[in-house]
Structures are given as C-alpha cells and as structure tokens.
Amino acid sequence: MRNRPVFLNLLKIRLPLAGLISILHRISGIVFFFGFPLLLYMYGLLPLSNELNELLAVSAVKFVLWGMVSAFVYHFLAGVRHMVADFGHNHELSRANHSGILVLILSVLMSLWAGVLLW
Amino acid sequence: MQINIQRFDPDKDENPYMKTYTVDTSAFHGVMLLDALEYIKTALDDSLAIRRSCGGGVCGSDGMNVNGKNGLACQTLLKELPEKVTIYPMPGMPVIRDLVVDMSQFYQHYDSVEPYLQSDTSDLEAEQLQSEEDRAKLDGLYECIMCGCCTSACPSSWWNPDKFVGPQGLLTAARFVLDSRDDKRDERLENLSDKYRLYRCRGIFNCTNVCPKGLNPTAAIAELRVQQSEGYNEL
Numbered sequence: 001m002r003n004r005p006v007f008l009n010l011l012k013i014r015l016p017l018a019g020l021i022s023i024l025h026r027i028s029g030i031v032f033f034f035g036f037p038l039l040l041y042m043y044g045l046l047p048l049s050n051e052l053n054e055l056l057a058v059s060a061v062k063f064v065l066w067g068m069v070s071a072f073v074y075h076f077l078a079g080v081r082h083m084v085a086d087f088g089h090n091h092e093l094s095r096a097n098h099s100g101i102l103v104l105i106l107s108v109l110m111s112l113w114a115g116v117l118l119w
Numbered sequence: 120m121q122i123n124i125q126r127f128d129p130d131k132d133e134n135p136y137m138k139t140y141t142v143d144t145s146a147f148h149g150v151m152l153l154d155a156l157e158y159i160k161t162a163l164d165d166s167l168a169i170r171r172s173c174g175g176g177v178c179g180s181d182g183m184n185v186n187g188k189n190g191l192a193c194q195t196l197l198k199e200l201p202e203k204v205t206i207y208p209m210p211g212m213p214v215i216r217d218l219v220v221d222m223s224q225f226y227q228h229y230d231s232v233e234p235y236l237q238s239d240t241s242d243l244e245a246e247q248l249q250s251e252e253d254r255a256k257l258d259g260l261y262e263c264i265m266c267g268c269c270t271s272a273c274p275s276s277w278w279n280p281d282k283f284v285g286p287q288g289l290l291t292a293a294r295f296v297l298d299s300r301d302d303k304r305d306e307r308l309e310n311l312s313d314k315y316r317l318y319r320c321r322g323i324f325n326c327t328n329v330c331p332k333g334l335n336p337t338a339a340i341a342e343l344r345v346q347q348s349e350g351y352n353e354l
C-alpha cells in the first residue's frame with residue numbers, strides 16, 4: 001500500500017459556530033466529570049458548615065467551583081439545544097447559529113451570576 | 120493572485136508540502152477557481168494533479184478545501200476569493216496525489232444505504248406515478264452530486280470514518296425513505312439504527328455550510344431520526 005497522507009489540520013479547517021458549540025460541549029462535560037469528586041466532597045462537608053466555609057475561603061477553591069458551575073451551566077444549555085434538535089427542530093444553518101449564540105450568551109450571563117453569588 | 124497548494128507525489132515525496140503559485144488572472148479566460156488551477160497546470164506547473172470533468176458543478180469531481188472551507192473549484196468565483204488563497208485536498212480522505220483523494224470509503228457508505236428504488240408492489244414494467252406532494256418530499260434530497268464536500272467536512276466522519284455513514288450517505292438514505300414508491304422504508308431505517316451509522320451526527324452543520332448545491336444534510340438526518348421515532352410500519 002502506498003503512502004496516503006490524510007489532510008486533517010484542525011487549525012486550517014473552518015467550522016461554523018455550531019462546531020464551536022459542539023467542541024465546548026465536550027470540553028465542559030469533561031471538566032465537569034473530573035471536577036465532580038470535589039463537589040461530592042463539598043457536599044459531604046455541608047453539615048459541617050465551618051469547614052466548608054474555611055474551604056471556600058481559599059480563592060483557588062472558589063475559582064474551581066465557579067469553573068465547574070460554569071461548565072455545568074454551559075453543558076446543560078448546549079445539551080438542551082441538542083435535544084431540541086433531536087426532536088426534529090432547528091435544522092436550518094441560520095437557526096442553528098442563532099440558537100448557538102443564545103446558548104453562549106445565556107451561559108456567560110448565568111456564569112457571571114454564579115460568580116456574583118459565590119463572591 | 121497568490122495560490123498556495125498542498126502538493127504530494129507518492130513516488131517522490133515523503134510528506135506533503137505547500138507550493139506557492141503567483142497567478143495573473145488576466146492571463147487566462149474564465150472566472151472560476153478551476154480556471155486558475157487549469158492555468159497553473161498548463162502554463163506554470165504541469166505536474167499538478169487535480170480531478171475535473173464537467174466544469175459546471177454537476178459532476179462533482181473538483182471538490183477541495185479552499186481557505187478552510189470545502190467546495191467545488193468550478194463553482195468558486197475568483198472575484199469572491201481574497202488575494203491569497205490556500206488549497207488543501209478534501210480533509211479526512213487519503214491523498215492519492217496533490218488534490219486527488221481516495222473516496223472509496225465514501226462510496227462504500229453510499230452503497231451501504233442501498234441507493235436505488237426497491238419496490239415489492241409496483242409493476243416494474245410500467246411507469247410508477249407519484250402525487251405532486253409525494254414528489255415534493257424528494258426536493259432537497261435528490262439533487263446531490265456526490266462530490267463528497269459534506270462528508271469530508273464532517274467531524275463525526277473524521278473520527279468514525281468507517282462507522283458513521285456521513286452526511287452524503289444519510290441524505291441519500293432519506294431520499295429513499297421518503298420516496299412513496301419505495302417499499303423498504305422499515306428495512307432502510309433498521310439499517311441505520313445502531314449507535315454510529317445515523318446517531319453519530321452532532322449537529323455541527325458543516326455539511327450544510329459547505330454543500331455546493333445548497334442542500335441540507337443535517338435536516339435530512341433529523342428527518343431520518345423523526346421517521347425512526349415514528350416507528351416502523353410492519354417490522
């Protein structure tokens with residue numbers, strides 16, 4: 001078999017906005033998955049509110065928690081968008097772009113809101 | 120105009136490399152990118168390998184990746200391109216030489232959806248009539264020219280090239296599932312019911328974004344899913 005290289009340089013191939021939404025959907029899912037033990041640990045600390053407050057006093061912990069909430073919010077909204085599409089709606093390119101923009105704006109706003117609540 | 124093209128000759132080159140051609144667009148007739156590539160081949164460098172046939176967006180031979188987006192060279196207006204153009208072969212497909220890719224896998228997926236009318240009931244000796252409404256269901260599906268731009272632009276096809284049928288094959292599947300003269304709707308849907316063949320689509324829309332015929336494979340894929348959710352008629 002002759003050498004047959006495949007061109008697949010992702011930095012040189014343009015994707016529509018829905019491509020970015022999909023990539024971020026996966027990344028946010030992975031972030032949330034790996035951060036989940038921290039959430040469980042904090043949940044376990046809930047009855048001991050002093051220890052939880054001490055933990056949350058560390059800005060790095062707070063920041064990680066905020067990152068996880070943001071990842072979850074994005075993953076959830078993009079997932080809802082995906083489910084709506086699975087029900088047979090939203091299959092014009094322009095509408096897919098609009099719903100993608102909506103998901104991005106809503107997640108940024110909700111992440112900011114979560115930040116305000118945390119700090 | 121500066122045209123950068125990825126070159127690769129399996130007899131000479133270990134790896135693909137970029138080659139730049141400076142093209143005077145007044146030196147040849149024609150207004151399409153294909154005309155510029157023909158000019159390069161005849162006047163500047165006859166070793167360049169491209170596929171082309173009709174030159175009118177019907178045969179689907181000259182699919183390539185132009186400035187990051189798949190398209191047909193014969194349907195790409197030079198005046199709509201920037202001064203610097205970068206051309207790669209279609210992504211995700213093995214390069215035979217220069218801009219010529221091996222589309223075997225693409226054709227295998229097309230073959231796997233049995234892209235022909237199958238009727239148990241019709242009199243095959245006579246014309247098979249269809250109402251105007253039924254005929255209209257095929258609009259946006261039957262026009263595909265199989266250039267491969269969509270499947271080659273699809274991330275789901277890149278990561279699962281052998282398992283996911285890809286936008287072109289699924290568009291064709293929808294074309295026959297929705298055809299009132301076809302009697303194999305259930306079998307066709309069953310043929311797409313595993314985890315990968317239909318459901319690997321993640322709604323990225325690059326197929327629709329690049330289709331030179333303005334078709335919407337994502338909508339066809341959604342329609343197939345809706346048809347599946349409505350259940351089988353007989354099975």
